[in-house]
Amino acid sequence: MKPFTFSVPQNIIAGKGSLKQLPDIGKKLGTHAFIISGPHLNQMGVVKGCTDKLEAAGIQVDAFTQTEGNPSVETVDKAAAAFLASGADFIVALGGGSPMDVAKAVGVVAKYGGSITEYEGGGKVPGDIIPIIAIPTTAGTGSEVTAFSVITDHSRNYKLTVFSYKLIPAYAILDAELLTTAPASVAAACGIDALVHALEAYISTDASPFSDAMAEKALELIGGNIRKYVANRANTEAAEAMLIGSLFAGIAFSWARLGNVHAMSHPVSAYFNVPHGVANAILLPTIVEYNALADDGKYRKIYNYVSEIPAAEETFVPSMLTEKLKELNAMLGIPASLREAGVTEETFDAMAEDAMKSGNILVNPRASKKQDILNLYHKAF
Ligand SMILES: [Zn+2]
Incomplete structure (x- = not known):
């Protein structure tokens, strides 16, 4: 047998309707949430659904809903600037792999500065990142539990990978009811x-x-x-x-x-x-x-x-x-x-x-x- 080490340093909440636990989980991380999601989920009212739940529990909410497929370095920069301007305590990543990849990258650059390109490769993230609650709406990238963020650098037609166990979201909420509207x-x-x-x-x-x-x-x-x-x-x-x-x-x-x-x-x-x-x-x-x-x-x-x-x-x-x-x-x-x-x-x-x-x-x-x-x-x- 090949020697191995393993840990799953994360809280996973799964079950139909489990999204209703979002405010209680949010309260463990702070009083101000920053949702990162895509335009489609915003139009569908899914972002508003989460916002309403958090606000009803007294949590302030800001959002960035412009993540694209194969998200870019520029998108990370914009989302990180919006996160810092908001003064939020934690991130809610809502969507498929793209919002989660962006959320992880924002979690790094909002805390440690610079561009996400400076953290490319393994082991470059210095410590804990901004805490993330990941809520997948596709099945899926598995990004809600992975140690990777993949971001496209258009200046060199290259998808860069940041790899660190610090990127693993603090919480993952897996509610199958969010998957029923996918094309x-x-x-x-x-x-x-x-x-x-x-x-x-x-x-x-x-x-x-x-x-x-x-x-x-x-x-x-x-x-x-x-x-x-x-x-x-x-x-x-x-x-x-x-x-x-x-x-x-x-x-x-x-x-x-x-x-x-x-x-x-x-x-x-x-x-x-x-x-x-x-x-x-x-x-x-x-x-x-x-x-x-x-x-x-x-x-x-x-x-x-x-x-x-x-x-x-x-x-x-x-x-x-x-x-x-x-x-x-x-x-x-x-x-x-x-x-x-x-x-x-x-x-x-x-x-x-x-x-x-x-x-x-x-x-x-x-x-x-x-x-x-x-x-x-x-x-x-
Ligand atoms: Zn994949």
């Missing part, structure tokens, strides 16, 4: 992203028995519910299973890291603004096929979590998993290739260069050189 395309892309988190953490060379336990439960919950949830987001049982599955996947990959899918998807999003989940979903079958050479028996387990009908040991071959994932993508309406998603080939060399900078390459089960990454981009194209 099917968002539910599909976020659901596959969560599946990729679990899968990459599970086969990572940094996987431990603890992260495996988290990843296997995540695969079971996501594999068994993603079709039902995308088919009908109002199915709160399926939504809740997806939400808890993406939480477990987030914990798994905070410790086991990810792999080539995420290393390669970040440049796809940075250059072509393809949503994170869509970029991952398209790359997944190609990289699962590439990694088959390193399979030590986990592929059949993954297949059995994802497939409606399990495969017996004697009949299973790794290509069955690749085909199953292609079929799942097609069922959920994911584009079949990078070309279909609007990507063009002329930047592949620079993208492969950027992908090689990711720490995730180092923990991918099959070792990769830049030429391998380039070949994989062409294959997925």
Whole structure:
């Protein structure tokens, strides 16, 4: 067994209707909240719903609701300036991965100053950040429990990653009732992203028995519910299973890291603004096929979590998993290739260069050189 350490330094509150606990949790952190969210949730009245709950409990509220998909350094700067001007005590991150990534970055720069680009990489965050209550409205990035913030630096077409266990939000509230209004395309892309988190953490060379336990439960919950949830987001049982599955996947990959899918998807999003989940979903079958050479028996387990009908040991071959994932993508309406998603080939060399900078390459089960990454981009194209 590989030696491992593990801790989940966080309070997790889960259950339908658990959002009503927000004011009591807020009171533990201060008297002035700053909500970070996106324009869509603002228009839908979800931001107002949270504001009303907090204000009714005597907590002052300010908000920044301009986070975009693949959020930028500029957005972090604007949100941090607004946070500091408000004088708030804590942050409520409400939404999918983007508001949470921004909230974590604001939590760092509002406390320690400078630009988020100065904290790129691992271990650069000096200490505790502004406390965050994370409330996911998608299932999901798992960002409510992860130690990462991913921010796009447009000046160099690059998605930078800040990695520190200090980034983990103090509280996560998982209320499946917030997931029922997601469009099917968002539910599909976020659901596959969560599946990729679990899968990459599970086969990572940094996987431990603890992260495996988290990843296997995540695969079971996501594999068994993603079709039902995308088919009908109002199915709160399926939504809740997806939400808890993406939480477990987030914990798994905070410790086991990810792999080539995420290393390669970040440049796809940075250059072509393809949503994170869509970029991952398209790359997944190609990289699962590439990694088959390193399979030590986990592929059949993954297949059995994802497939409606399990495969017996004697009949299973790794290509069955690749085909199953292609079929799942097609069922959920994911584009079949990078070309279909609007990507063009002329930047592949620079993208492969950027992908090689990711720490995730180092923990991918099959070792990769830049030429391998380039070949994989062409294959997925
Ligand atoms: Zn992801």
